[in-house]
Amino acid sequence: MQTLNAPTDQGAVHLGGVRDASDLGPSVAEWAAGVDGDADAAIELARRVGGLLAAPGAGRTTERWSVLATLAAIDLTAARVAEAHLDALAILDEAGVDPERDLAAVDAGPGSTWGVFAAEGPGLRVQATRSGQDGWRLDGTKPWCSLAGRLTHALVTAHTPGEHRRLFAVDLRDRRVRTTDEGWFSRGLTAVPSGPIVLTDAPAIPIGADGWYLERPGFAWGGAGVAACWYGGAVGVARLLWERCVQRPADQITQMHLGAVDLALTGARLALLDAARAIDRGEADGVAGVVVAARTRGLVAGAAEQTIRRVGHALGPAPLTQNEHHARRVADLEIYVRQHHAERDEAALGGHLAAGVRPW
Numbered sequence: 001m002q003t004l005n006a007p008t009d010q011g012a013v014h015l016g017g018v019r020d021a022s023d024l025g026p027s028v029a030e031w032a033a034g035v036d037g038d039a040d041a042a043i044e045l046a047r048r049v050g051g052l053l054a055a056p057g058a059g060r061t062t063e064r065w066s067v068l069a070t071l072a073a074i075d076l077t078a079a080r081v082a083e084a085h086l087d088a089l090a091i092l093d094e095a096g097v098d099p100e101r102d103l104a105a106v107d108a109g110p111g112s113t114w115g116v117f118a119a120e121g122p123g124l125r126v127q128a129t130r131s132g133q134d135g136w137r138l139d140g141t142k143p144w145c146s147l148a149g150r151l152t153h154a155l156v157t158a159h160t161p162g163e164h165r166r167l168f169a170v171d172l173r174d175r176r177v178r179t180t181d182e183g184w185f186s187r188g189l190t191a192v193p194s195g196p197i198v199l200t201d202a203p204a205i206p207i208g209a210d211g212w213y214l215e216r217p218g219f220a221w222g223g224a225g226v227a228a229c230w231y232g233g234a235v236g237v238a239r240l241l242w243e244r245c246v247q248r249p250a251d252q253i254t255q256m257h258l259g260a261v262d263l264a265l266t267g268a269r270l271a272l273l274d275a276a277r278a279i280d281r282g283e284a285d286g287v288a289g290v291v292v293a294a295r296t297r298g299l300v301a302g303a304a305e306q307t308i309r310r311v312g313h314a315l316g317p318a319p320l321t322q323n324e325h326h327a328r329r330v331a332d333l334e335i336y337v338r339q340h341h342a343e344r345d346e347a348a349l350g351g352h353l354a355a356g357v358r359p360w
Helices: 024-035 039-050 061-074 076-094 217-247 252-280 286-315 318-322 324-339 343-354
Strands: 114-117 126-131 135-142 153-159 165-171 177-179 197-207
Touching (some): 061 076, 061 217, 076 324, 135 165, 318 324
Parallel strands (some): 126 153
């Protein structure tokens, strides 16, 4: 049990109790505290954690997500960078690709740091064309490429001649890949600029077949893993409210907000725990996995938004103007949770249910 004089924002986050994670918990919390919003430190942490966690579905998904939640509760920059790196490694594992053995043509190896650039944007397109017998080249502009100027590699989606989307491994240090942060004005996750990259005849290695990236079970699992970061970030915001209530007398309204936040975060934690267990039991493949991920993301996003709102109502403007870590954490979480598409994702979930997936 934490003591009152312990820094509450330094503790590990466990989805299913203190015994669901390995001994990594305390170390990860310390590593995240050392990041303190610095992108280079976050990249180094991601490299360190990358070799320590099993991929989703390998029987230790709860542990994996507990680590992500722990990172996010302490430093959302650390979580944002580590989640993408871990997701890329999981994708390569799911495709049966060994970076050191199979990706030498793009100079990848065990020390590579990875992003996943799969977003599409109006008027923007990356086209993949064959070059020679086995090679591929990418041309075009890809939006939303987080830390493209600092990572070594990325998995990038592109359109193939058959008008399918396919995943490719790319060396971001290649002179034929140009990064830019133009138009990036975010006040949250400021250390993780996510501007576009421009590829000009850039060499690439295909990962999986046409359409595989979106059709594989791990696509939904990775989306649910992002929600573990949202949950951890919300825990970090909520810890300040709990600490204030414990350390000084709280009126009934403040206690009401604390109780409501606890209910929201408990529901989010249980949703993540249920999803992790379903993935490890083999019950989250195909449409079932899509529904599990959509429910989990929706529940956690709602809990995060409610936490931000209620903590703000309970504590007023002071923490947002006088507490650097809290103000940054709130701004970071507000940007991060917008990866959830709100009512559009609810509509997509409803569409799956209306198509015949039995909900209850």
